[in-house]
Amino acid sequence: xxxxxxxxxxxxxxxxxxxxSATALTEAHLARIAEKxxxxxxxxxxxxxxxxxxxxxxxxxxxxxDPLPPLxxxxxxxxxxxxxxxxxxxxxxxxxxxFVAPYDATAVSRLEAxxxxxxxxxxxxxxxxxxxNENSAFKPVRNPRDTTRVPGGSSGGAAAAVAAGFAVATLxxxxxxxxxxxxxxxxxxxxLPTYGRVSRYGLIAFASSLDHVGPLTRTVKDAxxxxxxxxxxxxxxxxxxxxxxxxxxxxxxxxxxxxxIGIPREYFAEGLDAEIRAAIERKLDALRGxxxxxxxxxxxxxxxxxxxxxxxxxxxxxxxxxxxxxVRYTSRAEHAKTxxxxxxxxxxxxFGAEVKRRILLGTxxxxxxxxxxxxxxxxxxxxxxxxDFQNVFTNVDAVITPVTPTAAFKLGEKTGDPMEMYLSDxxxxxxxxxxxxxxxxxxGTNKEGLPLGIQILGKHFDxxxxxxxxxxxxxxx
Amino acid sequence: xxxxxxxxxxxxxxxxxxxxxVQLLTKTKIFCGxxxxxxxxxxxxxxxxCLGMPxxxxxxxxxxxxxxxxxxxxxxxxxxxxxxxxxxxxxxPDLPKGYQISQFDKPLAxxxxxEVTTAEGALKRIGITRLHMEEDAGKSMHEGFADxxxxxxxxxxxxxxxxxxxxxxxxISTPDEAWQYLTKLREIMLYTEVSDCNMEEGSLxxxxxxxxxPRGQKALGTKVEVKNLNSFRFxxxxxxxEIERQAEALGEGGTIQQxxxxxxxxxxxxxxxxxxxxxxxxxxxxxPDLLPLIVTAERQAAIRATLPELPEAxxxxxxxxxxxxxxxxxxxxxxxxxADLFETEAKLAKSPKRLANIVLSELQGRLKAAEIELEDxxxxxxxxxxxxxxxxxxxxxxxxxxxxxxxxFEQKLDFPAIYEKEKPQQITDSAEIEKMIDEVIAxxxxxxxxxxxxxxxxxxxxxxxxxxxxxxxxxPAVVNEILVKxxxx
Ligand SMILES: [Zn+2]
Numbered sequence: 030x031x032x033x034x035x036x037x038x039x040x041x042x043x044x045x046x047x048x049x050s051a052t053a054l055t056e057a058h059l060a061r062i063a064e065k066x067x068x069x070x071x072x073x074x075x076x077x078x079x080x081x082x083x084x085x086x087x088x089x090x091x092x093x094x095d096p097l098p099p100l101x102x103x104x105x106x107x108x109x110x111x112x113x114x115x116x117x118x119x120x121x122x123x124x125x126x127x128f129v130a131p132y133d134a135t136a137v138s139r140l141e142a143x144x145x146x147x148x149x150x151x152x153x154x155x156x157x158x159x160x161x162n163e164n165s166a167f168k169p170v171r172n173p174r175d176t177t178r179v180p181g182g183s184s185g186g187a188a189a190a191v192a193a194g195f196a197v198a199t200l201x202x203x204x205x206x207x208x209x210x211x212x213x214x215x216x217x218x219x220x221l222p223t224y225g226r227v228s229r230y231g232l233i234a235f236a237s238s239l240d241h242v243g244p245l246t247r248t249v250k251d252a253x254x255x256x257x258x259x260x261x262x263x264x265x266x267x268x269x270x271x272x273x274x275x276x277x278x279x280x281x282x283x284x285x286x287x288x289x290i291g292i293p294r295e296y297f298a299e300g301l302d303a304e305i306r307a308a309i310e311r312k313l314d315a316l317r318g319x320x321x322x323x324x325x326x327x328x329x330x331x332x333x334x335x336x337x338x339x340x341x342x343x344x345x346x347x348x349x350x351x352x353x354x355x356v357r358y359t360s361r362a363e364h365a366k367t368x369x370x371x372x373x374x375x376x377x378x379x380f381g382a383e384v385k386r387r388i389l390l391g392t393x394x395x396x397x398x399x400x401x402x403x404x405x406x407x408x409x410x411x412x413x414x415x416x417d418f419q420n421v422f423t424n425v426d427a428v429i430t431p432v433t434p435t436a437a438f439k440l441g442e443k444t445g446d447p448m449e450m451y452l453s454d455x456x457x458x459x460x461x462x463x464x465x466x467x468x469x470x471x472x473g474t475n476k477e478g479l480p481l482g483i484q485i486l487g488k489h490f491d492x493x494x495x496x497x498x499x500x501x502x503x504x505x506x
Numbered sequence: 507x508x509x510x511x512x513x514x515x516x517x518x519x520x521x522x523x524x525x526x527x528v529q530l531l532t533k534t535k536i537f538c539g540x541x542x543x544x545x546x547x548x549x550x551x552x553x554x555x556c557l558g559m560p561x562x563x564x565x566x567x568x569x570x571x572x573x574x575x576x577x578x579x580x581x582x583x584x585x586x587x588x589x590x591x592x593x594x595x596x597x598x599p600d601l602p603k604g605y606q607i608s609q610f611d612k613p614l615a616x617x618x619x620x621e622v623t624t625a626e627g628a629l630k631r632i633g634i635t636r637l638h639m640e641e642d643a644g645k646s647m648h649e650g651f652a653d654x655x656x657x658x659x660x661x662x663x664x665x666x667x668x669x670x671x672x673x674x675x676x677x678i679s680t681p682d683e684a685w686q687y688l689t690k691l692r693e694i695m696l697y698t699e700v701s702d703c704n705m706e707e708g709s710l711x712x713x714x715x716x717x718x719x720p721r722g723q724k725a726l727g728t729k730v731e732v733k734n735l736n737s738f739r740f741x742x743x744x745x746x747x748e749i750e751r752q753a754e755a756l757g758e759g760g761t762i763q764q765x766x767x768x769x770x771x772x773x774x775x776x777x778x779x780x781x782x783x784x785x786x787x788x789x790x791x792x793x794p795d796l797l798p799l800i801v802t803a804e805r806q807a808a809i810r811a812t813l814p815e816l817p818e819a820x821x822x823x824x825x826x827x828x829x830x831x832x833x834x835x836x837x838x839x840x841x842x843x844x845a846d847l848f849e850t851e852a853k854l855a856k857s858p859k860r861l862a863n864i865v866l867s868e869l870q871g872r873l874k875a876a877e878i879e880l881e882d883x884x885x886x887x888x889x890x891x892x893x894x895x896x897x898x899x900x901x902x903x904x905x906x907x908x909x910x911x912x913x914x915f916e917q918k919l920d921f922p923a924i925y926e927k928e929k930p931q932q933i934t935d936s937a938e939i940e941k942m943i944d945e946v947i948a949x950x951x952x953x954x955x956x957x958x959x960x961x962x963x964x965x966x967x968x969x970x971x972x973x974x975x976x977x978x979x980x981x982p983a984v985v986n987e988i989l990v991k992x993x994x995x
Contacts (some may be wrong), residue, residue, distance in 0.1 A: 112561045120560065134552050134561060233560040239792035265798050266563050345794055348593050351556045351604020356660070395595070395789035404791060448553055 032061055032194035037103050037251040040197050044102030047091050051084035051102030055146055058104040062148065062195045069193050070170045071186040073109050074117045075149040080104075083146045099258060101144030106196040108187045110157050111137050111229035111242070114425055120233045121155040121165040121183075124353045124379040134231020135266065136200055136242045136259040143258045148196055151186030155381045157202055157235040158349060159183045159454045160210060163444055164383045171440070174216055174480055178437040181211030187245045188215040198246045202232055204239045205338055206457025209469035212245055213316055213482025214437035216471045218499075219245045220252040224464035224488045225270035227256075228263030229416060232347040236342035237268075241459040248502040249470060253277035258494060276495045281500035286320030288498060291425035295331035296456055302435045304475040309431060309483050315505035321498075324425060328417040331459060333410050335451060338458040340394050340407035347391030386447065415463045422488045427498050431456050432469040432482035435481075447496040456484060466492045468499045511988045514753040518718040521726055522678035522745060526691060528701045529642065529709035530573040536641050536668035537564030537607065544707045548661040556666035558602030563771045563795050566591075570639065570668035571989045573700040573800055574614055575668050575809045577638045580694045580816055583618030585806050589638070591793040596786060600644035600660050608671075609788040612639035614799070620694075621818070622686040624679075632687050633675030639799075642667035664708075670700070676715065676726070681745035688712060689739045693817045698903045707735055712741055717762070718752045727752075728762040732776055744769040748776055820845055828858045834866050844880055851891040861887075861894040868893070868911045876915065885914050889921030896925070900983035901932070903973060936988060939972070940982065943988055946971045958994055965989065 030049065043049040057272035059077055066072050087102045087320035107113060110120045112130040119125040133141070141147070160171040162185025172178040173193035180189040184201030188211035191199055203221045212219025220243045227242045234240060257278060257308040262271040291369045293312070297306060313323050355361040355375025362374030380388070395401035421428060433453060443450045452457040465486050472483035483502060487495035535542050538555035554562040592610035618634035644662040651659060672691065678684050692710060695701045703710040717729035732748055735741045747769075751755070752762050761764050767776040815823070821835040824845075839845040848865070852858035869890055873883055880887075893910070896902045902910070914924040933939060946953055946968055955966040965986075972985050 112559075118560075125560070128560075130561075131559065132562075229561075230563050231561040234795075265565060267565050344791060347789075348595055348603075348605045348791070351595060351597065352560070352599055352602060354599075354604055356599045357602070368599070388846075392789065395791055397787045397789075400791075401787075505772075 030057070032057060034247065035194075035197050037100065037197055037246070037254050038250050040103045040235050041097065041101055044087060044091055044178060045097050047319075048479040051087040051091070051146065052081060054102055055080050055084040055104055055148070058148055058195060061193075065193055066195060068171065068176060068469075069173055069189050069195075070168045071152055071190040071193065071195055072106070072149050073119055073152050073163065073167055073186070074120070075167075076116055076147060077149075078388055079116075080146050080148050083141075087144055087146070087280055090165040091168045094122065098142070098144035099254065103145045103198065104148055104196050105140060105145045106148045106151050106190050106199045107137060107188070108153050108157075108199065108201045109152075110183050110202050110233040110235075111200060112233065113137055113147070113150065116150065118150065118233070119167070120157070121153045121167065122353075122380070123166045124199065124358055124385070126166075128358055130231075131354065132231065135228035135263045137231060138338065139259050140200065140255075145198075145258075150363055151190055151199060151201075153184070153186055154183035154207075155384050156233065156346070157183040157204055157207055157240075158383050158387055159347070160206070160439075160450050161438070161443065162186065163212070165453075166381055169440060171227070172215055172437050174478070178439055178479070179214065179442075181214035183207040184211050186218070188217055188219065190211050191215070191217045191245050191247060196447065198244055198251055200242060200255075201245050201257070202235075203243055203457075203461065204235045204342060205461050206454045208241075208243045208245060209432050209457050209467060209482070209484060211430035212469040213480065213484075214470075216474075216480030217245055217247055218249055218252050218471070218503075219243065219469045220256060220492075221467040222256060222260060222492060223270070223466040224263075224461075226272070226274075226466065226490065227259050228261075228266040228267075228269045228493065230263055234345075236345040237349060239338075240340055243462070247501045249468070249496060250278055250281040252499075253281055253496045256496075260492075270490070272490045277496050280493045280497040283497045283500075284320075285316065285498055287322070288418065288427065288494070289322045289324060290316065290498070291324055291326035291421050292422070292426040293326050293328045293331065293428055293430060295328055296430040300434050300455075301431055302475075304378075305431050305433070305436070305472075305481050307471045308475075308481045310357060312483055312502050312505065313429065316498075318499065319485055319501060319505070326421045326425060326428070328414075328421060328459070329408060330410060330413045330417050334459040334462060335455055337407045337410045337414070338454070338462055339390065339451060340403050341411065341462065343387045343391030344395050344404050344407075345391070347388045347395065350380075350384065350388055355379070383447070411462050414459055418443075418459075418463045418465055418486075426487070428486045429459065430484045430486065432484040433457075436475050436477070436479035436481055447458040460486055465489055466495050468495050470499050470503055472502075514750060517720065518753050518756065519721050519723075520679055520718050520745075520749045521676045521719060521729075522680075522684050523676035523679065523715040523729075524674045524687060524741075525683060525713045525715070526674075526688070527642075528577070528672065528703065530570050530577075530668040530670060531699065531701050531709075532567055532569045532573060532668055534567055534569075535666035536567050536570045536639070537666055542667055543663075544709070546663055548659075548663060551663045552665070556602075557662060558604075558665075564607060564793075566796060567668060567801065571801065572809055573668070573698075574637065574639050574670050575806060576698050576813060577672075577695060578615035579617065579635055579702045579806075579810050579813060580698045581620065581637065581672065581691070583615035583616040583634060583637050585801055586612065586617045587801060587803065587806075588612065589614045589799045589801075591639075591796045591799065592790045593793050594640075595789045598643065598646070599658065600646045600662070600665070601645065602662060602665060606643060607793055607796070608640035608790075609638035612798075613730045614801075620674075620687050620690050622678075622683045622690070623887050625682065630683070632677050632683065635670045635673045635675050637670050640669050640671060641665070665842065676717075680909065681742040681749070684714065684745055685738050688741060690817070693840070697814055697817055699814075699842070712738075714741060714745060714748075716745055716748050716752070718749065718756060727756075728764050730762060730764070732764045732769055733766060733779065736771070740769055740771050743771070743774055744776055747774060751776070765862045810969060814842060817842075817845075824849075828852060828862055829857075829858040830862050834862055836868065837866060838862065847887045851875065851887045855891045856895045856898040860898050861891055864894045864897070864907075865890050868907065872911065872915050879912075880985055884913065884918045885921045889914070893921050900981065900986070903923075903978050903982055905973070905978045933976055933983050934978045934984055936984055939976075939980055939984050940988055940992075942972050942975050943968075943985070943992055946975065947992060954993065965993070968993070
């Protein structure tokens with residue numbers, strides 16, 4: 030059993046046939062974590078006992094020969110921005126260092142109900158703010174493909190855990206590329222479902238109108254299997270949509286002949302790494318060979334996406350993070366003499382530099398006198414970006430773009446320059462602003478052997494086409 | 507305060523606006539399933555949503571929407587088909603999310619009015635700018651604990667209680683108009699049953715804005731916000747004080763500082779709470795966790811169909827149907843329950859007008875003296891109806907009626923019970939009554955002459971004399987019948 034390559038289907042098959050027990054599978058992964066995670070830093074909390082208890086329960090089911098739930102015995106792990114009842118949940122922040130969540134996120138309880146075995150909570154940038162996982166208040170994560178490099182962020186732990194063989198699949202969150210970019214850096218699959226497709230209930234909010242929960246896996250089909258479990262209307266999230274959930278895994282392997290694929294020229298302009306461009310073009314050639322029609326399209330407002338994103342995201346974050354005020358949770362400054370001082374000191378001590386930077390930015394763009402120039406204007410441009418996509422999707426079934434301008438960079442390489450760090454999200458933020466689904470999947474390696482990624486974006490709620498096309502891209506060599 | 511009130515009103519005109527927060531009487535809170543209940547153990551009616559836990563999300567309570575729409579319609583407001591929730595950002599320990607979910611530039615309803623009567627007796631419509639929905643904050647408790655000098659405790663039971671904030675136009679000119687506006691507003695909330703409007707429990711709260719300007723001037727003066735107005739009486743008193751204070755300051759050539767003042771009811775004065783030098787920037791923006799609130803025309807119509815008859819309409823009808831005075835109608839419609847109860851009994855009564863009279867004279871007088879509400883009265887409206895019927899049928903005199911009412915209140919019994927117990931041994935024997943009449947007629951030759959000369963009102967004199975002779979026990983109907991016969995002989 031090769032833990033690095035095990036898929037959901039294989040893992041479940043082994044457990045169902047009782048070839049390998051869920052307990053043995055869980056033990057093997059826990060052993061791998063114990064052996065290797067000191068170097069990688071993917072986990073913030075390992076939940077050994079509950080995982081083994083759950084595995085034993087699955088094994089009892091398997092012994093009885095009962096049909097097992099869809100993810101029975103599959104070892105998974107969860108980005109630490111997802112609330113997990115009775116388990117420490119930190120969001121990568123000192124503020125929540127000792128915080129034990131009192132309830133489960135909807136996506137988590139759906140995974141649990143499907144028989145998945147959670148091994149623990151995964152490292153991430155503090156409150157999911159970052160592109161390299163270097164903003165974790167606890168420790169950085171190293172890229173398992175090259176430990177001198179970052180795994181991407183903010184779901185760096187979630188991508189690294191899949192790449193390092195610590196879990197068969199993980200759940201991450203994506204506000205501006207936080208699933209797709211680390212997936213590309215670590216050579217795994219990362220899916221951004223349509224906004225409203227997966228409940229945000231229990232996802233510690235960074236930017237509510239941009240936050241998505243999604244899977245990171247080794248294969249496209251695994252992403253489809255996981256999405257089938259976590260997707261669908263949730264009465265506890267008013268923005269979750271009541272749109273039927275298709276059998277996504279059945280889309281994997283379906284013919285892609287006749288699909289029209291748009292290549293937005295703005296995404297292939299200056300600044301894109303030549304090797305990534307070449308790798309994507311090879312995939313496009315292969316798709317042409319499968320009968321896809323590749324057409325050039327334009328998303329003219331793309332250049333505004335990064336500024337619009339940093340206005341909308343930080344504005345929402347400034348309110349979402351106001352609850353971390355020192356009144357509750359674990360971080361209260363001890364020596365404050367007044368209420369104002371308690372807030373100031375608690376927040377100064379509790380938040381890291383990047384989080385403070387974004388709270389300040391967000392507070393600024395919402396302030397009297399600046400709201401119209403920044404926040405309102407950003408929302409108007411967001412509408413234009415949405416229109417760009419609507420126009421393109423009248424003509425094509427999906428869009429293919431790079432995920433990142435470059436392959437994984439070195440630890441410390443960009444920490445001194447926030448603007449350069451922000452620009453590494455240039456190909457991913459628009460999907461969040463528009464709310465369309467997307468996927469990042471491996472697209473070969475560069476000369477240094479680092480993984481490269483390719484991104485497919487689809488129409489709202491058309492994850493089916495995205496996954497069908499992604500599966501075809503994955504299969505062509 | 508040296509300035510005389512009428513001096514103030516000749517020189518200056520007050521401009522008053524009121525902001526009223528009404529807690530909606532829903533079963534559960536506005537964004538979660540916790541009970542919306544006052545008086546529970548601190549921090550017991552809470553869940554991740556109303557505690558503002560990370561990851562928790564609001565889901566709008568549709569009963570709260572229904573109540574807010576109902577209140578809007580009853581206040582003559584236009585309900586917007588689309589309204590937007592917004593985050594109002596500020597830090598306070600009893601605000602667990604660090605923002606309050608409210609409505610800002612697109613409120614639920616706009617442009618309504620309440621009618622008041624001016625000092626000159628004219629009807630005047632006070633405009634209502636808007637009604638919007640929002641969540642209540644929790645409660646900070648600074649006092650009452652052993653370590654209160656060092657600590658503040660927070661109770662989050664109230665967090666997430668649905669509120670309707672009702673903002674008036676600055677069109678109120680006197681403290682009395684403000685009092686009337688509030689009284690009518692409360693009455694309407696009670697009639698529509700969207701709130702219990704209990705000011706002691708904080709389910710109705712009021713802040714006032716008041717400024718003065720020289721009569722004839724169009725531009726508004728600097729306004730002062732007055733808080734801590736825990737009863738309508740205090741609103742009136744605080745406004746009276748504030749108007750005089752401002753008039754005095756202006757009269758001496760001074761200026762008014764824009765500020766928030768607290769009313770101290772013990773002293774009848776207002777005090778500076780905070781100046782607006784550092785005005786709050788609430789950084790409102792649309793709440794991304796909630797979709798726009800859509801209340802379609804169909805839904806509005808369905809809710810409108812459930813509106814009860816409102817107090818003004820009910821009063822007009824009672825006056826027309828039962829011949830009540832405006833004052834009597836007002837007393838009998840003070841609450842919807844009272845009005846409904848009265849109407850039920852009035853429909854059964856032999857004379858609704860007589861019932862109204864008895865309620866207002868015999869019942870209300872005694873209730874007032876005993877300082878209890880009609881709802882807690884020993885004599886119910888059904889009991890009063892029996893009394894009215896007995897009088898109407900001439901079975902008891904008004905003297906006996908009064909006695910029975912006294913006894914009912916003393917013994918805390920309803921009227922039928924006391925009547926059964928003390929049913930007057932009425933003299934109905936016509937021979938006995940005839941004998942008394944003969945004696946009275948014989949003793950009053952002058953009055954008989956007057957009667958026969960056409961002064962028929964003299965009949966009252968004879969009845970009085972006979973009742974006196976019978977110690978009120980003669981059956982008035984029998985007395986009347988025989989007396990008329992005898993006098994016409
Ligand atoms: Zn609650």
